[in-house]
Amino acid sequence: xxxxxxxxxxxxxxxxxxxxxxxxxxxxxxxxxxxxxxxxxxxxxxxxxxxxxxxxxxxxxxxxxxxxxxxxxxxxxxxxxxxxxxxxxxxxxxxxxxxxxxxxxxxxxxxxxxxxxxxxxxxxxxxxxxxxxxxxxxxxxxxxxxxxxxxxxxxxxxxxxxxxxxxxxxxxxxxxxxxxxxxxxxxxxxxxxxxxxxxxxxxxxxxxxxxxxxxxxxxxxxxxxxxxxxxxxxxxxxxxxxxxxxxxxxx
Amino acid sequence: xxxxxxxxxxxxxxxxxxxxxxxxxxxxxxxxxxxxxxxxxxxxxxxxxxxxxxxxxxxxxxxxxxxxxxxxxxxxxxxxxxxxxxxxxxxxxxxxxxxxxxxxxxxxxxxxxxxxxxxxxxxxxxxxxxxxxxxxxxxxxxxxxxxxxxxxxxxxxxxxxxxxxxxxxxxxxxxxxxxxxxxxxxxxxxxxxxxxxxxxxxxxxxxxxxxxxxxxxxxxxxxxxxxxxxxxxxxxxxxxxxxxxxxxxxxxxxxxxxxxxxxxxxxxxxxxxxxxxxxxxxxxxxxxxxxxxxxxxxxxxxxxxxxxxxxxxxxxxxxxxxxxxxxxxxxxxxxxxxxxxxxxxxxxxxxxxxxxxxxxxxxxxxxxxxxxxxxxxxxxxxxxxxxxxxxxxxxxxxxxxxxxxxxxxxxxxxxxxxxxxxxxxxxxxxxxxxxxxxxxxxxxxxxxxxxxxxxxxxxxxxxxxxxxxxxxxxxxxxxxxxxxxxxxxxxxxxxxxxxxxxxxxxxxxxxxxxxxxxxxxxxxxxxxxxxxxxxxxxxxxxxxxxxxxxxxxxxxxxxxxxxxxxxxxxxxxxxxxxxxxxxxxxxxxxxxxxxxxxxxxxxxxxxxxxxxxxxxxxxxxxxxxxxxxxxxxxxxxxxx
Numbered sequence: 001x002x003x004x005x006x007x008x009x010x011x012x013x014x015x016x017x018x019x020x021x022x023x024x025x026x027x028x029x030x031x032x033x034x035x036x037x038x039x040x041x042x043x044x045x046x047x048x049x050x051x052x053x054x055x056x057x058x059x060x061x062x063x064x065x066x067x068x069x070x071x072x073x074x075x076x077x078x079x080x081x082x083x084x085x086x087x088x089x090x091x092x093x094x095x096x097x098x099x100x101x102x103x104x105x106x107x108x109x110x111x112x113x114x115x116x117x118x119x120x121x122x123x124x125x126x127x128x129x130x131x132x133x134x135x136x137x138x139x140x141x142x143x144x145x146x147x148x149x150x151x152x153x154x155x156x157x158x159x160x161x162x163x164x165x166x167x168x169x170x171x172x173x174x175x176x177x178x179x180x181x182x183x184x185x186x187x188x189x190x191x192x193x194x195x196x197x198x199x200x201x202x203x204x205x206x207x208x209x210x211x212x213x214x215x216x217x218x219x220x221x222x223x224x225x226x227x228x229x230x231x232x233x234x235x236x237x238x239x240x241x242x243x244x245x246x247x248x249x250x251x
Numbered sequence: 252x253x254x255x256x257x258x259x260x261x262x263x264x265x266x267x268x269x270x271x272x273x274x275x276x277x278x279x280x281x282x283x284x285x286x287x288x289x290x291x292x293x294x295x296x297x298x299x300x301x302x303x304x305x306x307x308x309x310x311x312x313x314x315x316x317x318x319x320x321x322x323x324x325x326x327x328x329x330x331x332x333x334x335x336x337x338x339x340x341x342x343x344x345x346x347x348x349x350x351x352x353x354x355x356x357x358x359x360x361x362x363x364x365x366x367x368x369x370x371x372x373x374x375x376x377x378x379x380x381x382x383x384x385x386x387x388x389x390x391x392x393x394x395x396x397x398x399x400x401x402x403x404x405x406x407x408x409x410x411x412x413x414x415x416x417x418x419x420x421x422x423x424x425x426x427x428x429x430x431x432x433x434x435x436x437x438x439x440x441x442x443x444x445x446x447x448x449x450x451x452x453x454x455x456x457x458x459x460x461x462x463x464x465x466x467x468x469x470x471x472x473x474x475x476x477x478x479x480x481x482x483x484x485x486x487x488x489x490x491x492x493x494x495x496x497x498x499x500x501x502x503x504x505x506x507x508x509x510x511x512x513x514x515x516x517x518x519x520x521x522x523x524x525x526x527x528x529x530x531x532x533x534x535x536x537x538x539x540x541x542x543x544x545x546x547x548x549x550x551x552x553x554x555x556x557x558x559x560x561x562x563x564x565x566x567x568x569x570x571x572x573x574x575x576x577x578x579x580x581x582x583x584x585x586x587x588x589x590x591x592x593x594x595x596x597x598x599x600x601x602x603x604x605x606x607x608x609x610x611x612x613x614x615x616x617x618x619x620x621x622x623x624x625x626x627x628x629x630x631x632x633x634x635x636x637x638x639x640x641x642x643x644x645x646x647x648x649x650x651x652x653x654x655x656x657x658x659x660x661x662x663x664x665x666x667x668x669x670x671x672x673x674x675x676x677x678x679x680x681x682x683x684x685x686x687x688x689x690x691x692x693x694x695x696x697x698x699x700x701x702x703x704x705x706x707x708x709x710x711x712x713x714x715x716x717x718x719x720x721x722x723x724x725x726x727x728x729x730x731x732x733x734x735x736x737x738x739x740x741x742x743x744x745x746x747x748x749x750x751x752x753x754x755x756x757x758x759x760x761x762x763x764x765x766x767x768x769x770x771x772x773x774x775x776x777x778x779x780x781x782x783x784x785x786x787x788x789x790x791x792x793x794x795x796x797x798x799x800x801x802x803x804x805x806x807x808x809x810x811x812x813x814x815x816x817x818x819x820x821x822x823x824x825x826x827x828x829x830x831x832x833x834x835x836x837x838x839x840x841x842x843x844x845x846x847x848x849x850x851x852x853x854x855x856x857x858x859x860x861x862x863x864x865x866x867x868x869x870x871x872x873x874x875x876x877x878x879x880x881x882x883x884x885x886x887x888x889x890x891x
Contacts, residue, residue, distance in 0.1 A: 012802060030526045030640075038531055038753070045751050045806070050797045053805055055319065057492040059532045060634065062417055063323040078637070085637045110463060111803040118440070121320050125432040129425035130384045134304040134703040137375070137382035141339065144393030154386040154411060157418060161322055188384050 001027045001088060004096040005040065007052055013108050019098065029089035033076060034059060034066065036088055037099075053112040061085040061225055064160035067167075068113055069100040074164035074223040082162060082225040102167035106174070106210040117163050119209040120177060126205035127198035128181040130190050149187050156184040158226040165220035165228075171212030176220040178206050179236035180228045186239055196243035203240055256509075256861060256876040259664045260364045265882050266346075269368045272665070273708055277715035284309035287714050288472040288721060290457055292444045292499050294321030296416070296695055297678025298478030299423040300702030306430030308707060313470060314427070315439045315459060317494055317808075322424040325480060325492040326698060329416025330537035330631070331400060332408035333380075333695040335373040340397055344405040346370045353693060354883050356402040356583055357658070357686020358835035358851065360515070360859075363882055364665060365683045369693075372700040377409055379703055383422040387411050400691040401538050402583040402890075408692045413537055413630045419695055423702070442468075443808070444499045445739075446732040447475065447506045447674065450722045454503075454674035458732045460740075462808055465801045469724040469733060473717050474673045474710060477503060478702070481657035481679040483516065485816045485823065486768070487760025489654035490522060490535040496812040497819045500661050500680050504822075508669045509861035509874060511662035511682035513819070514827035517689055517836045518769050519655030520587035523638050523648075524607040533653040534638055536610070536631055538691040541580045543615035543624065544648070546571050546587070548599040548608050555601050559609055559647050570594055574846075578890040585688045585836045585849070586890060588652035592769050593847065595651070602649040611647035652769060656694060658685040658836065659826070662861040662876075666709035667701060670861075673717070675710060677701035682859065687835025740800050743810045748793030752810045755790045759783070759813075759820055767824050772840040776828045780821060787817040822862060822871060829873065832856045844887070853885055 002025045010017025024040050031039070034056050041051035057065040061082040068083045070076030075083045078090050091097065099113065107115040157180070165176035182199050185191035191198070214233055221230040261272040279287065287310050291302040294316040302314040318324060338344040350370040354361060377395070381387065387409050388396040397406040411418040430436040441462040448456035448469070456471040482497035483489040504510045521536045547569045549555050554562050570590055572579045582590070591608050594600065601607045616624055621644055625632070632643045639649070660682040667675050667683070678698040685693065722728070766779035790813070798804040833842040833849035834856070842850040851857075859876040 028527050028529065031529050032531070032638075035529050035531050039529055042751055042753065045795060045797060048797070051806060053803055057318060057323060057494050058325065058328045059493060060328060060534045061637075062328050062414065063318075063325070063492060065318065065323050081637060085634070087637065087640075089640060114803060117319060121322070121428065121438075121440075124322075124425060125428040129429045130382065131429060132379065132382035132384075132426075133307050134300070134379055134426075134707065135375075137378040140337070140377045140381040141394050143381070145389060146393050147389045147391050150386050150389045150393075153384075154388075154418075157384075157386050157411075157421065158414060160417075161320065184386070185384050188386070190382055190384050 001029060001093045003027065003091065003094070006096060006098045008100040009052070009112055010109055012111055017109070027088050029087070031088045032059070032084060033070070033086040033088065034084050053114050055114050056084055059084045062160060064162040067102045067115055067162055067164070069102055069167060071098050074102060074167040075225055079223055080225050080227045082160065102163055104163065104166045104172045106166070106172065107163060120161055120163060120174070122209060123174070123178055123202050123206050124181060127194065127201040128185070130185060131194060132190070143189055145188060153184050153187040156180045156187065156228065156232050159228050160226050162225060164223045164225065166211060168219040168223040169212065170217055170219065171215060173214045174206055174211040175214040175233050175236065176224065176228055176230065178202050179232040182239055183232040183235045195239070196246055199236065199239045199243050200247070256662065256859070256874050258362060258876055259666065260362070261665065265363060265367050268364050269371060276708065276712040279711040279714050281309055283718065285311055286718070287311065288313065289474050289476060289710070290470055290472040291315070291476045291478060292457065293324065293478035293480060293678070293680070294427065295324035295326035295478060295480060295678060296420055296423060296698030297702045298476070299324065299420065299427050300699050301476055301478060301677060301706050302436050303423055303426035303430050304703050304707045305710070306433070306435035309435065312430070312436040313439065313472065314436055315442045315444060317441060317443045317462060319441050321427055321438060321440065322421060324420060325495055326420045326695070327417045328492065329695055330413045330535065331539040332398065332410035332415045332692040333376065333419065334400070334407050334692040335377045335409060335696070336370055336407060337374055337377060339395060340406045342405045344407050348405065349373060349407065351883060352403045353684070353690055354686070355888055356690035357688055358849065358888055359686065359853070359857065359880065359883070359885050360834050360878065361684055361686030362878060363880060368705070369684050369697055369700050372704045373696050375704065376696060376699045380419055380422050383426060385411065385418045385422045398539055399542060399581065401541060401581045401587070402690040410539070413628060416695060419699065423699070445502065445736045445811070447503045448728050448732045449506050449671065450726065450728045453672045455722050456724065456729060458736045460736070463803055465804065467733060467736060469729045471722055471724040471729065473714055473721050474675060476675045476677060476706065477661065477680050478678045479680045481660065482819060483654045483657050485759070485820055486654045486763050487756045488525065488530060488533050490519060490533050493532060496815065498812050498815045501815045501819050503661060503669070503674060505864050506671070507864065508671050508674055509662035509863055510659070510822060511859050511861040512659035512826065513823040513862070514767070514830055514837050515658035515687050515835065516654060517584060517656040517658060518588040518652045520584055520591055520652050521610060521650045522653035523635065524602055524651040526603065534634065535653070535655060536635060536648065536650060538584065540610060540628055540631060543627065544580065544610040544612050545569055545614060546580050546608055546610055548594045548601060552598040555599055555605065568594070568599070575890045582890045583688060583690065588769055589838060591652055607649035607651045609647035610650045612643065613647070616644065656689055658682065658687060658689055662859065666712060667706055668709070668713060673713065675706060677706055687837055739811070740807065743794070743796050743807060743814070744800060746791060746794050746796070748795050750793050750795060752794060752796065752806055752813050755786065755794060756813045756816065759786060759817060763820055767827050770838040770840050771827050773828065776824050779824045783817065783821045783824065790814065790817055825871065826860055826862065829860060830856055851887070857885070
């Protein structure tokens with residue numbers, strides 16, 4: 001298969017970028033999208049052009065490193081899945097494919113298609129944990145947890161932290177990311193002692209990082225490679241309201 | 252001349268060694284802990300849990316990872332589960348049995364004392380992870396569920412769908428985040444360790460490069476912990492993430508740390524077969540699939556291109572069930588992998604190139620229904636469909652072995668300290684617990700055992716004697732190491748040849764897969780030992796790395812790693828040649844039983860081989876650590 005690629009090239013954070021056209025030829029339909037970019041880079045190197053910088057690591061959809069917008073969609077057209085799980089058989093032969101980084105103000109562009117997502121780490125650092133010191137844990141089966149709650153917590157915990165939710169959102173909101181972590185931990189009894197503090201601080205840091213607000217467009221859910229349900233955002237809102245209310249009551 | 256190594260295993264009966272050792276180790280009092288700086292390189296299960304726990308204890312920790320966030324370390328990709336001897340199933344499990352299975356699974360090439368400690372600690376790991384909120388699978392009662400895994404006859408594996416590694420890693424990432432917020436851990440993402448600094452014979456710091464800005468930095472500390480994972484990517488194609496590399500451990504080796512058993516690599520039996528030469532990595536299908544999937548190939552060569560549905564039951568060879576009736580499809584990884592290679596070598600392999608075997612769920616779906624199978628393995632079936640375009644609920648999966656894990660690593664003593672005082676090595680990066688073959692669901696166990704519970708107990712034993720001995724980063728040793736790092740980067744950028752870094756890496760990988768992969772022989776290894784230096788020489792003459800060292804330059808990153816692989820590959824082959832026996836994942840064709848099983852030579856090779864760097868172009872020096880088996884009876888492994 002042959003493709004024309006329009007790829008965002010940008011030297012660094014300070015410089016301005018632009019879309020540049022490249023052609024790739026004889027690509028097998030079983031090639032993954034990122035392997036197709038590897039082929040392009042090999043070709044660029046051969047003619048003395050600097051390869052296109054893009055992030056990836058596990059290339060099996062779990063590490064959350066890859067972060068491309070393909071034809072305007074975060075992670076491309078094959079949902080659910082990260083862009084590393086996208087295969088060229090999904091495209092028409094001869095198609096023009098536009099490749100850009102995730103466009104979110106809170107994720108500055110490092111180079112070409114590479115972005116800085118440390119804002120997501122800061123949200124977790126604000127309280128996305130249960131303070132269980134190593135060595136202090138009770139016997140694992142001493143806290144039975146209803147299977148339903150545990151399964152639901154797992155659904156939220158499956159988030160891979162890629163940031164596609166924010167990239168797809170017209171408001172550039174990271175609510176789905178934050179909601180997934182808040183829900184995972186508040187659905188479990190172990191997470192209850194820090195429940196109020198956690199949600200208040202995580203939302204505060206999320207807002208300070210420059211992410212937008214949620215207006216229920218559900219674009220996030222549509223592109224999420226881990227199929228995190230937008231209903232967790234309602235859960236986040238309830239947790240937040242509850243914590244605010246309890247705080248006002250002075251509890 | 253061969254040196255002998257002392258693992259400093261505590262005296263006393265096996266079951267009491269760890270407890271009595273803890274009772275007698277030196278401690279650092281809480282007020283003094285903040286006076287010690289500890290470097291942790293790597294943020295996977297081992298490094299992340301170690302950094303978080305040392306931070307909780309009050310040490311000042313600097314943690315480094317090459318990924319853009321510690322949450323992306325490759326532990327995240329582990330699918331199947333984590334073992335523990337809880338015996339929640341009442342099926343006869345115990346600490347002793349987990350210990351015994353692990354020693355036997357490792358083909359009697361690991362240390363009894365280390366493995367016993369691992370089995371002992373396994374239970375509190377589960378407690379710890381549950382307390383952190385890891386959503387393990389549960390029964391309707393609300394209690395924890397288990398599944399079984401290869402190499403054992405009990406159900407002791409805890410799991411979180413097919414994403415156990417992810418959930419355990421997020422648990423320790425979150426603990427790490429808590430310490431970062433508390434200020435006890437300083438995190439350096441996208442920062443790569445390029446050299447180890449030795450001062451007066453002790454590991455006292457590292458030289459790093461920021462992948463983002465290219466900036467070279469010196470970091471001095473009272474101790475250095477390497478948790479940098481395995482070297483499976485030396486084969487180019489493996490199930491490892493693209494970034495996994497040997498650089499940190501290899502640089503430590505070049506500074507005097509011993510590298511143990513590098514030939515012990517694990518080939519995982521259930522991966523998606525290679526589909527073309529553009530392929531950048533292989534994808535694992537969790538071994539847990541073998542609980543319900545049945546492995547087969549056609550009995551006759553002629554049937555291999557027929558659609559599987561048209562091959563009647565009578566014409567199928569369920570070769571694992573036939574050869575190993577008591578373990579069947581759950582035979583250990585090395586044995587299952589070789590069995591797959593064997594049937595493909597006979598020409599009975601399926602799929603493109605004839606390098607594949609079927610993993611069939613038809614019986615399980617008939618017995619349990621598609622919903623149960625979907626519940627157990629749904630995400631794995633989805634991954635399979637994405638990559639191959641095939642629906643495994645309807646047609647059997649095709650699988651083939653691929654490089655997955657490396658049992659070898661830097662040599663460490665019982666305290667997980669290398670021969671260089673102050674250098675500790677944990678997780679996959681060390682060699683200590685899995686012998687010649689690792690059992691499924693044991694890597695997560697070992698990473699977390701080392702990081703949460705072993706290192707935080709043994710590190711103070713060293714630090715207690717190191718008060719006030721941290722050298723300043725402007726000392727001569729740091730200057731010398733930084734000079735070496737800069738010179739090497741400059742050299743890589745100045746070659747300006749014609750070939751890409753990846754093309755060299757791919758060539759090296761094919762060579763190793765052929766000569767030092769699933770089976771090895773003397774002739775092939777000698778050939779590899781001749782070709783590797785040639786390829787290396789070509790690399791330094793003809794590699795092309797564009798761009799500068801002052802910004803984000805991914806080709807430069809990879810070039811440094813591949814240059815190290817090109818040296819390390821030689822060490823691997825030297826070790827494979829020296830170990831003139833078959834053991835676990837190391838199968839020397841010269842040594843096999845009449846029915847093709849690995850044949851050990853306990854008289855000559857019941858030992859750890861640890862190699863000491865002697866200078867570029869020189870043969871490394873061999874040190875032996877004889878393995879004493881006081882509790883377990885040495886026997887030929889049988890899974891029949």
